[in-house]
Amino acid sequence: MVVAAAKSEPALQERIVEAIESLRSLLDHKLVTNLAVREQHANITTYLPNEPADAVVFAECTEDVQAIVRICADLDVPVIPWGAGTSLEGHVNAPLGGICVDLSRMNRILAVNTDDLDCVIEPGVTRKRLNEELRDQGLFFPLDPGADASLGGMASTRCSGTNAVRYGTMKDNVLSLKVVTPAGEVLTTATRARKSSAGYDLTRLYVGAEGTLGIITEITLKLHGIPExxxxxxxxxxxxxxxxxxxxxxxxxxxxxxxxxxxxxxxxxxxxxxxxxxxxxxxxxxxxxxxxxxxxxxxxxxxxxxxxxxxxxxxxxxxxxxxxxxxxxxxxxxxWSALPLRPGAKAVATDVCVPISRLAECVMETKRDIVEMGLVAPIVGHVGDGNFHTTLMVDVADPDDFAKAKLYMARLIERALAMGGTCTGEHGIGQGKMKYMAAEHGGEALEAMRAIKRALDPKNIMNPGKIVAI
Incomplete structure (x- = not known):
């Protein structure tokens, strides 16, 4: 067996092989080690290198996820959750190898509480399918990131989309989560109540955690009536x-x-x-x-x-x-429409978000950079909340072109931060933007995030190498 974590220490490689054998004996028909499948479950939508896990397990219920995590926890093997593969910053890469948990088969709509305007779903349900199911009841879920992403992935990356200016982001629309912890236990973060002042807000801790603190297996979402x-x-x-x-x-x-x-x-x-x-x-x-x-x-x-x-x-x-x-x-x-603007180049999407009063200034300075650097980079944006994207067309095989693209992205992020903004409004951190976390949050805040990670995932097995370095 060729182990994806070959660049890791031999002891980890041996533990990964042992984990795969244990999973094969328990979930054989749900486990795949084919390289093509593994690469499809790694990062395929950005300039970052593809770093596949050593095996993909297609979980079908919370109990499957628990079993996978317990085996990996016992052996200190990384676990990488996967929803629909539409993330843009290397969130689903496996830099140390390990086991990818594909949640796409966990796609049941468990309950729709029409009177309370909420629903309970599994993480593999996609936003389009949910709205198709809700339409006959006069309800809809408003968040629309464009791609037909899984709602588990949308929660994990704290996504927003075109409707966020009126309806808010995922943090505003998730009432409760069921999460499998790094120890393989199950916790529920809240009730279905619309508000609570009971204890720490665990729901918002896991919304946006990008799978680094646990694996979401159930989501309770707010719904809205379809407008007249x-x-x-x-x-x-x-x-x-x-x-x-x-x-x-x-x-x-x-x-x-x-x-x-x-x-x-x-x-x-x-x-x-x-x-x-x-x-x-x-x-x-x-x-x-x-x-x-x-x-x-x-x-x-x-x-x-x-x-x-x-x-x-x-x-x-x-x-x-x-x-x-x-x-x-x-x-x-x-x-997709940007690709023909520079045939043969790869589209690298990035985003920033600034206070609304600085929007025009930030976009104009970004346009100036694009022209002066001779780049092809159309701008689109959810500008109602100060969030905009550029789709940079890059020849990733050309070192000079790639270096120029990285300089442009660094200048974009530095500009946004200088204006009181953020390095990412909705794409998330993943691997791609980890280097900007200290500049945005400061050392004390970043160390607080590390402390949370260490406390909840002491073995650092949950999607390691994302958000904060341990």
Whole structure:
């Protein structure tokens, strides 16, 4: 057997082999050691090297997860949880080897409590499937990161998406979790109550922990009623700065937009070609308004007046579901639509988030970097909460091009931090952004995170090499 942890000490390699043999005797039909499958379960969506685990186990229930973790805990073998593989910062890589726990078969919707506006699901349920199941009951789960991610992964990375400006992020929409600890025990973080002041907030400790403290096997989510009326709009602007200033004014004036997304002129051109749209190739805001017919009409009017002050408009509205879906699919396909902009290059997506008042300044300075460095990097963003992304097209085989890309990303993050922002609004830390944690949080806060990690995972077996170095 070729062990993925060959760069680790021989003792760990031996323990990994022993763990695989123990798992094979217990869960043989759920265990795979094929290299192609292992590589598919490692990092495949970024510039980071693919570092596969030594085996993948397809868990089907909490008891399976407990059994896997107990074997690995006894042998001090790393455990890497896997949901749908859509994360962007190396979250599912196995730098020390170990066992990948694929949770995609744990995809049952266990309960929908219509009167309480919540549901209980397993982590492998994807957001699209959940909303398909909820539609007949007049309910929906609003978080929409674009990819059809698993909800377990969305909780683990504290994701947000296009609706976050109105409905919040995962930390605001998770009521409770069931978690398998590094010792193989099960804990429940909270009840279904909408609020509580009973003890430490364990739910929010695990939301965003990226699998470094335990494996989520059950999630209780807040739900919302499907709005009576929904209207989408597309509004062009003469400059990115004008579009960003309109966003700032919209948020500061209290217009309750559900979505407000920026596409710069480069991304609009790419989306036109990829999604067969005919938008003016100029910086553009995609918006969506939720509420009653009267609310939606009023919101659209107020936004239109603000946009006009900055030279924006006229807005084009889409009310029919199929028209709205086409627009938002084009926004969600930004990653894929960028690929033809530089054939043969790899798309490297990164994000930052700044206080809303600094949004225009941060985006404009980033655009200046892109031009001066001669890069291809369309900008998109959930700009209603100060979060934006760049899809950097990089020839990863060219050392000079790769070095320039890394310099650009470092400057982007340094700029965001200097403005009181964060190195990642929703992609998470994983491996890719660990080096910025000290600059963002400071030494004392980072040491507090390490203390939590050591206390809950003393053997450092849960997704090691992510968020904080132990």
């Amino acid at each position: 009326a929904i209207s989408a709009a597309v509004c062009p602007f003469p400059t990115v700065e004008a579009a960003c200033n309109t966003v700032i004014a919209t948020i500061q004036s209290g217009i309750p937009v559900a979505r407000i997304e920026l596409l710069d002129e480069v991304q609009v051109k790419a989306s036109n070609a990829y999604a067969k749209l005919d938008l003016a190739e100029t910086p553009t805001l995609f918006l969506e308004f939720h509420g009653t017919e009267a609310n939606v009409h009023e919101q659209a009017q107020r936004f239109g007046a603000l946009a006009a002050e900055y030279g924006g408009g006229p807005s084009v509205f889409a009310v029919k579901p199929e028209e709205r879906s086409k627009l938002w699919q084009a926004r969600h396909d930004a990653y």
